[in-house]
Amino acid sequence: MNTTFALPVPSTSGSLEQYIQAVNSIPMLTPEQETELATRFQQENDLEAARQMVLSHLRVVVSVSRGYAGYGLQQADLIQEGNIGLMKAVKRFEPGRGVRLFSFAIHWIKAEIHEFILRNWRLVRIATTKPQRKLFFNLRSMKSGFSALSEQEAKSIAEDLGVKPEEVREMEIRMTGQDVSLLADSDDEDSYAPIDWLADSHSEPTRALERRAFDMLQSEGLEYALSTLDPRSRRIVEARWLADDSGATLHELAAEFGVSAERIRQIEAKALSKMKAALSEGVVLDN
Numbered sequence: 001m002n003t004t005f006a007l008p009v010p011s012t013s014g015s016l017e018q019y020i021q022a023v024n025s026i027p028m029l030t031p032e033q034e035t036e037l038a039t040r041f042q043q044e045n046d047l048e049a050a051r052q053m054v055l056s057h058l059r060v061v062v063s064v065s066r067g068y069a070g071y072g073l074q075q076a077d078l079i080q081e082g083n084i085g086l087m088k089a090v091k092r093f094e095p096g097r098g099v100r101l102f103s104f105a106i107h108w109i110k111a112e113i114h115e116f117i118l119r120n121w122r123l124v125r126i127a128t129t130k131p132q133r134k135l136f137f138n139l140r141s142m143k144s145g146f147s148a149l150s151e152q153e154a155k156s157i158a159e160d161l162g163v164k165p166e167e168v169r170e171m172e173i174r175m176t177g178q179d180v181s182l183l184a185d186s187d188d189e190d191s192y193a194p195i196d197w198l199a200d201s202h203s204e205p206t207r208a209l210e211r212r213a214f215d216m217l218q219s220e221g222l223e224y225a226l227s228t229l230d231p232r233s234r235r236i237v238e239a240r241w242l243a244d245d246s247g248a249t250l251h252e253l254a255a256e257f258g259v260s261a262e263r264i265r266q267i268e269a270k271a272l273s274k275m276k277a278a279l280s281e282g283v284v285l286d287n
Contacts, residue, residue, distance in 0.1 A: 016076050016251060023058035031100070038095035053090045054083075057105055061086050064109050071117050076249040078113055080261050085112030131162040135171055143172075225275035232257065233271035240268060 029037065029052075040049040061082035068078055089105035114137060135157075142157050143149065149157070149172055151165075158165040226234050239248040250261040250268075257264070 016079075016249070019076075019079075019251065020062050023062055026055055026058065028059075028102075029053070029056045034101055035095045038093055038101070041090070042094065050090050053093075053101060054086055057086055057090075057101060058083065060102060060105060061109055064106065065113065068113055068117060073117065073120060074247075074249045076251045076261075078116065080250050080265065081112045081116040082109045084262075085109040088112070135161050135163050135168065139168070139171055222279075225278040228274055228278050229271050233267055233274075236264060236268050237271050237275070 034053065037046075037049040037053050040046040041053070061079055065075055065078040065082050069075065085108040086105050089101070089108035092108075093101050093104055118136075138161065139157070142160070143153075149169065154165045154168045154172075158168045161168075226237065229237065236253055239253060241247060250264045253264045254261040
């Protein structure tokens with residue numbers, strides 16, 4: 001006989017703090033409950049059983065997401081991506097293997113968050129291979145302090161992660177590098193600064209044409225691409241990517257439109273794809 005466990009459903013509206021409080025109030029399943037639900041889902045495709053397994057482990061996603069706070073991304077977005085990983089884990093979970101869903105889901109949650117960070121963090125363009133990705137996500141914890149890595153430390157980390165020492169040093173520079181002033185620190189005529197070694201290409205004809213095309217793309221092209229969207233999609237894109245501040249989160253927009261955060265993510269992805277197609281067609285005012 002199937003058993004239904006009363007689990008409260010966290011609201012997708014309201015603040016992130018309210019969401020976290022809600023998921024933390026949901027009790028974890030006992031081993032017996034977990035086995036029953038997983039068996040029902042696996043053998044009978046019982047979606048209600050899958051839903052209860054997901055709900056009871058939302059707190060795990062919140063906990064994992066806190067470990068990725070140093071990458072400049074909204075925690076709400078990290079949680080949303082982690083929830084996708086959790087759903088994938090529930091779909092693939094086999095109770096007969098003697099492993100708890102908690103332990104099995106960690107891998108899928110982290111994998112989904114990793115992919116999200118790599119898609120959205122501009123400085124990680126070099127992290128294209130599996131060893132490089134492992135380097136990116138482990139370098140901070142493997143460093144002994146805040147000072148720069150020594151040659152021996154870089155070599156040791158490189159050996160552990162299967163990359164080259166120069167890749168370790170380059171990744172460290174990308175992740176911890178600070179801005180360097182182009183101007184000299186003094187007015188001494190004999191002093192030099194990085195700006196003194198830069199060529200002035202401002203008036204070069206090809207650069208001028210590139211600037212004109214880029215400015216046109218940023219104005220007419222972007223406005224045209226936005227005009228191809230329906231009002232809701234345009235509002236989501238502008239709030240997420242064109243706002244002056246850090247941009248709205250998926251949960252904030254979900255509350256505004258009265259839908260789930262996952263639905264907002266789907267609308268956003270479709271809108272960005274449509275804008276990309278519009279821009280690639282070259283439909284820009286030709287002055």
